Amino acid sequence: MKFVKIPVLAALLIILLSCDLKTRSGSPVAAEKFTPAEAFPALSFELPVELTSPEDGTNRLFVVEQQGRIQVFANKPGVKIKSAFLDIASKVKSGGEMGLLGLAFHPDYRSNGYFYVNYTRGNPLETVISRFKVSTSNPNLADPASETILLTYPQPYSNHNGGKVAFGPDKMLYIAVGDGGSGADPHNNGQNRRTLLGKILRIDVYKTEGALQYAIPGDNPFRGNTEGFREEIYAWGLRNPWRFAFDRKNGTLWAGDVGQNKIEEIDIIEKGGNYGWRVMEANELFKRDPENKATLINPIWSYPHGADGNSVTGGYVCYDKSLPTLTGKYLFGDFTSGNIWALTYSGKEAVSNELLTRLPQGGLSSFGEDTQGNLFMLALGPGKIYRLEAKK
Numbered sequence: 033m034k035f036v037k038i039p040v041l042a043a044l045l046i047i048l049l050s051c052d053l054k055t056r057s058g059s060p061v062a063a064e065k066f067t068p069a070e071a072f073p074a075l076s077f078e079l080p081v082e083l084t085s086p087e088d089g090t091n092r093l094f095v096v097e098q099q100g101r102i103q104v105f106a107n108k109p110g111v112k113i114k115s116a117f118l119d120i121a122s123k124v125k126s127g128g129e130m131g132l133l134g135l136a137f138h139p140d141y142r143s144n145g146y147f148y149v150n151y152t153r154g155n156p157l158e159t160v161i162s163r164f165k166v167s168t169s170n171p172n173l174a175d176p177a178s179e180t181i182l183l184t185y186p187q188p189y190s191n192h193n194g195g196k197v198a199f200g201p202d203k204m205l206y207i208a209v210g211d212g213g214s215g216a217d218p219h220n221n222g223q224n225r226r227t228l229l230g231k232i233l234r235i236d237v238y239k240t241e242g243a244l245q246y247a248i249p250g251d252n253p254f255r256g257n258t259e260g261f262r263e264e265i266y267a268w269g270l271r272n273p274w275r276f277a278f279d280r281k282n283g284t285l286w287a288g289d290v291g292q293n294k295i296e297e298i299d300i301i302e303k304g305g306n307y308g309w310r311v312m313e314a315n316e317l318f319k320r321d322p323e324n325k326a327t328l329i330n331p332i333w334s335y336p337h338g339a340d341g342n343s344v345t346g347g348y349v350c351y352d353k354s355l356p357t358l359t360g361k362y363l364f365g366d367f368t369s370g371n372i373w374a375l376t377y378s379g380k381e382a383v384s385n386e387l388l389t390r391l392p393q394g395g396l397s398s399f400g401e402d403t404q405g406n407l408f409m410l411a412l413g414p415g416k417i418y419r420l421e422a423k424k
C-alpha cells in the first residue's frame with residue numbers, strides 16, 4: 033500500500049469524488065451485489081493494518097495498529113471492549129509505510145504462546161522480525177520482555193517494507209519483503225538474490241541452525257547454493273508484496289504486488305519463482321536488463337492505475353460461509369479506490385473479475401480472516417473493520 037498517498041484528507045476527497053458514481057469505471061453500482069457493513073460498530077482502531085487470530089479455540093481477534101500496538105477482542109459483532117495485547121510503539125518507527133505491519137501466531141500457539149511480528153525501527157532504519165510470548169497469567173496480554181529477534185534487514189528508504197508474516201500449511205513462516213523503497217528499485221534489489229529485499233522469505237521457526245535463530249528449510253530453492261544467494265528466499269522479483277495469503281483449502285499462495293507508475297498485479301507465488309520486478313511492471317517491460325536471463329513469471333491478474341485505484345491490497349480466497357456465492361474466489365482490493373473484487377481462477381488462469389463493492393472511505397489497508405474463514409476488511413484512516421454483506 034502507499035500510505036503516503038492517503039492521509040485522512042485524501043480519503044475524504046475520495047468520498048467526495050465517489051459521490052458522482054457515474055464517472056467511475058468498473059461495473060455500475062447498480063450491479064454490485066454486496067455492501068460493506070461495520071463488523072464491530074462499537075470498536076475503532078488507530079490505523080489498523082492487519083487482523084488475524086490464533087488457532088486456540090478462544091475465537092478472539094487481534095488487530096495490528098501501525099504505530100506499534102496489537103488490540104485483542106472477542107469475535108462477536110456486539111463486542112464493546114478491546115484491550116492492548118502488546119504495545120511496542122516505543123520501539124517502532126511508524127508513519128508513511130513504516131510501522132508494526134505484520135502478526136502471525138505460531139501454529140502451536142495454544143501450547144507455546146509464541147507469536148511473530150514484523151516492524152520497522154530507526155537508527156538505522158531496518159525491519160525486525162521477532163518472536164514474543166503471551167503472558168503466563170493473562171491470555172489477553174503479551175509479555176513485552178519476551179522479545180527474541182529472529183532476523184533484521186536494513187531498509188535503505190522508508191517505503192516498500194512489505195510487512196506480512198504468516199505460517200503456511202507446511203508450518204514454515206513466510207515473510208513479505210519489499211524492494212527497499214524509493215522508486216523504480218534503484219539498487220535492483222528485486223533481481224538480486226544476495227539481498228532479502230524484494231522477496232518472499234520462508235524460514236523454519238521450529239529449529240535453529242548455526243548462528244541463526246531459525247533454520248533454513250531443507251527444500252528452500254537456494255539452500256546450499258555457492259553463489260551467495262540468501263537461503264531464506266522463497267520467491268523473488270517482487271516490488272512491494274502488500275498482503276499475501278494461503279488458500280486455506282489447497283495451500284495456494286496468493287499475493288498482491290504494488291506497481292510503480294502504471295499497473296497493479298496479483299501473483300500466485302511458487303517456490304523459486306521470479307516475479308519480474310524491476311525488469312517488468314506486471315506484464316509490461318519496465319527496465320530492460322540484457323544481462324538478466326532469468327525466467328520471469330507474469331501476474332495472473334493486473335489492472336491499470338486510474339479510477340480502479342493505484343495500490344493493490346491482496347486478500348484471501350473466500351471460504352466465508354456468509355458469502356456462499358463467492359466460495360473459492362480470490363477477494364482483493366485497492367487501497368486508494370477502496371474497490372473490492374472477486375477474482376475467479378481456473379487453476380491455470382483468471383477467468384473473470386467481479387467488482388463487489390467499495391469501502392465507503394479509502395484506505396483499504398488489509399483483509400483479515402478469522403479461524404472459521406470469515407473475511408474482514410480494514411479501513412486505515414477511519415479505523416473501522418468491515419464485513420461484506422449480500423444486498424437484499
Ligand SMILES: [Ca+2]
Binds near residue numbers: 187
Ligand atoms: Ca523500505
Ligand SMILES: [Ca+2]
Binds near residue numbers: 329
Ligand atoms: Ca511482477
